[in-house]
Amino acid sequence: MTQDAKTINITLKVWRQKGPGVKGKLETYQVNNISTHMSFLEMLDVVNEDLAVNGKEPIEFDNDCREGICGMCGAVVNGAAHGPGKGMTLCQLHMRKFQNGDTIVVEPWRARAFPIVKDLIVDRSALDRIIQAGGYVSINAGGAPDGNAVPIPQEIAEKAMDAAACIGCGACVAACPNASAMLFVSAKVSQLALLPQGKPEAAKRALTMLRQMDDCGFGNCSNERECEAVCPKEISITNIARLNREYLKAGFFSEFK
């Protein structure tokens, strides 16, 4: 890991859009002397400082923790959500992934359910509405049970944890050719459906969350698998199969309509 820092010059094409519903376009910036040790967001910071000094509007982009766990950042870089590099968010992407002289196109997540707020920022509150529709446990689970009183096999706990790794960044929607949120919904349904605390409400949850997803204007999953390819938490589409099972079970065999 003792890679020497070098500097590269890149041509950046960034989607600039003043606000929701306004026509946007790609703008080109020549960016020089970027250290390959910088993260992608740090590179954008450098560009923004330069823009600010020259009295121009900086590029707006979402970010928070910058350590790959909060789910705030994200943009489509050269056609890939969160850019090149597997299992990482945009803030964890480093400029060493790029070559001197590269042209890098940066666009926001594009989906009807994710309206653009400004530049690279999109409104992802549709994902919150899906969680509000049923992504919780509302039964009274009582006090904490004694250790090992509720046996949960380790493999099941691992599966639930793998699903719970979802940070809700929206890359699955951005990468899906149909702008479907199935990987997100499947992770949120799975993490609860796998565990005893989530089971009592599993049927109702599968129905309400899926209907909310449809109402938000996301597309329909057609098993293209682009979502799992870009997911920074590498969430598997076996979760989507589980959501399909949970939904069909709930739709045809439960009391809920």
Added chain:
Amino acid sequence: MNWLFRTLGASIGKKLMMALTGLSFIGFLLAHLAGNLTIYGGNDLFNAYAEHLHALGPVLTVMEWGLLTLAMVHVITGLTLFYQNLQARPSRYQVTKWNGGRTAGSATMPYTGIIILAFVVIHLFNFHFVNKEGTTIFQIVTETFANPLYVMMYAAAMVIVGLHVSHGFWSLFQTVGANHPKYMPAIQILGLFLSLVLGMGFGFIPVYLSFMA
């Protein structure tokens, strides 16, 4: 019954209808292929097969209407999904890239589907809605494939059917929730095998007949 429409009308419900009708068509195609292979036995065997099939009478009619119903469900649901999925991303990306999930089959599903629909209509007018008096089905088929244009069209259509099945088969198992590390690799291999069998099995018949003519 309201719950039924509600369940089937949601995104996963529509996918379920695509999966089940799709699986039925794979069953139909295998039976159709098995019947068609009798053409390698020559004039008598092929005509005998057709005669036996038509001897089913009303049973055959029921099956034909059943197929038509399944086709309507598959086509209407498929077009609805296609339209909704286009609507879900009103502004497209300036740069698009396949990131390792899509395949030639998965990326072209709606288009191969529409081409197959057009092909089926032509196919029915070639061999089904045709005056069969004073001739045999073997004669009609061989005469049609004496025309190289039909040979090329049919062979190309079968490649497209193979492409459609290559994504459709494993995808339908995923849709009904049957994705498991133990058997999913086998399903995916079987899907590719099936698409090759269907594509080449059907596709070679017109080529063979044109060489025989």
